[in-house]
Amino acid sequence: xxxxxxxxxxxxxxxxxxxxxxxxxxxxxxxxxxxxxxxxxxxxxxxxxxxxxxxxxxxxxxxxxxxxxxxxxxxxxxxxxxxxxxxxxxxxxxxxxxxxxxxxxxxxxxxxxxxxxxxxxxxxxxxxxxxxxxxxxxxxxxxxxxxxxxxxxxxxxxxxxxxxxxxxxxxxxxxxxxxxxxxxxxxxxxxxxxxxxxxxxxxxxxxxxxxxxxxxxxxxxxxxxxxxxxxxxxxxxxxxxxxxxxxxxxxxxxxxxxxxxxxxxxxxxxxxxxxxxxxxxxxxxxxxxxxxxxxxxxxxxxxxxxxxxxxxxxxxxxxxxxxxxxxxxxxxxxxxxxxxxxxxxxxxxxxxxxxxxxxxxxxxxxxxxxxxxxxxxxxxxxxxxxxxxxxxxxxx
Numbered sequence: 099x100x101x102x103x104x105x106x107x108x109x110x111x112x113x114x115x116x117x118x119x120x121x122x123x124x125x126x127x128x129x130x131x132x133x134x135x136x137x138x139x140x141x142x143x144x145x146x147x148x149x150x151x152x153x154x155x156x157x158x159x160x161x162x163x164x165x166x167x168x169x170x171x172x173x174x175x176x177x178x179x180x181x182x183x184x185x186x187x188x189x190x191x192x193x194x195x196x197x198x199x200x201x202x203x204x205x206x207x208x209x210x211x212x213x214x215x216x217x218x219x220x221x222x223x224x225x226x227x228x229x230x231x232x233x234x235x236x237x238x239x240x241x242x243x244x245x246x247x248x249x250x251x252x253x254x255x256x257x258x259x260x261x262x263x264x265x266x267x268x269x270x271x272x273x274x275x276x277x278x279x280x281x282x283x284x285x286x287x288x289x290x291x292x293x294x295x296x297x298x299x300x301x302x303x304x305x306x307x308x309x310x311x312x313x314x315x316x317x318x319x320x321x322x323x324x325x326x327x328x329x330x331x332x333x334x335x336x337x338x339x340x341x342x343x344x345x346x347x348x349x350x351x352x353x354x355x356x357x358x359x360x361x362x363x364x365x366x367x368x369x370x371x372x373x374x375x376x377x378x379x380x381x382x383x384x385x386x387x388x389x390x391x392x393x394x395x396x397x398x399x400x401x402x403x404x405x406x407x408x409x410x411x412x413x414x415x416x417x418x419x420x421x422x423x424x425x426x427x428x429x430x431x432x433x434x435x436x437x438x439x440x441x442x443x444x445x446x447x448x449x450x451x452x453x454x455x456x457x458x459x460x461x462x463x464x465x466x467x468x469x470x471x472x473x474x475x476x477x478x479x480x481x482x483x484x485x486x487x488x489x490x491x492x493x494x
Contacts, residue, residue: 198257
């Protein structure tokens, strides 16, 4: 029996290696021809203000296959107001939002492209369900661990955009995406984009963390129970933070497009060459890279998608790391917006969910902090590119 998702896979691109005018080889993910695949108006995130129809935002959704359907867990916003400020540290104008409390809406699709609400399931971070954090829940990754699905997100303990030290790892789990168990937050330190490994590696459970601006790899001393009972193991979480200088995995600043910060992206993917690790970077995207995407000038500050391979038996060993992004913002809904596709934050592509189906990588990413897009490639093509062009290119 052929499932709808398998029909979609036949339509998706396999990625390609493109040579720049200087002879450098860049891997480029394919963008689905009808992106963005989810917009706020598609799922009812609209309201009227001063007799004008306003649209919200749906983006940064974790992804997993459940009962031969694709589940997404994007963060959703509505009834917010947009403003801007001058970031003295970066020397640029940046956007921020008022009345900005995010929720996680569960979506489902048979073909991986057309999504609807899944049983109207919502995770709220506004204080109605618990008081650990009350300013929103963001960017939940779905990690299948045995028969359980771990849902790891960012709980905001202070208002977004206005506060430092506001991000906490928020932990949920489920067996069916209907009955959701909340396990609490890791209270001791500020961190977002936490991703645990889907299985133990040499009897160790590892977790990827972002201690600004770098990516760290730590192990959970008592295994997955450390995630499921975070308040019980406060001292062990404190130890992870205190030893963070020893857990550095990938350092920001090695490349221009990573000069501001980097962070974990999607759940890890096990391949025969290593653990495929998709991550995001923030920095300046130069002309040579932009030309590959048909852009006429560089992106002064943009989010991009990057990749690495970690050793199967010891993920602290980096086998390969991309020197160039495997995808950058290049369409209006990713870049600076237009009348048809306004954006909330310019020049953003943000990977959160990934699926493997018949050797095809389906990558679900946020775009412009407003939409969800679908990117794809052959898993073998990407791994082969990493192995051929990206070995020993990193600096610890």
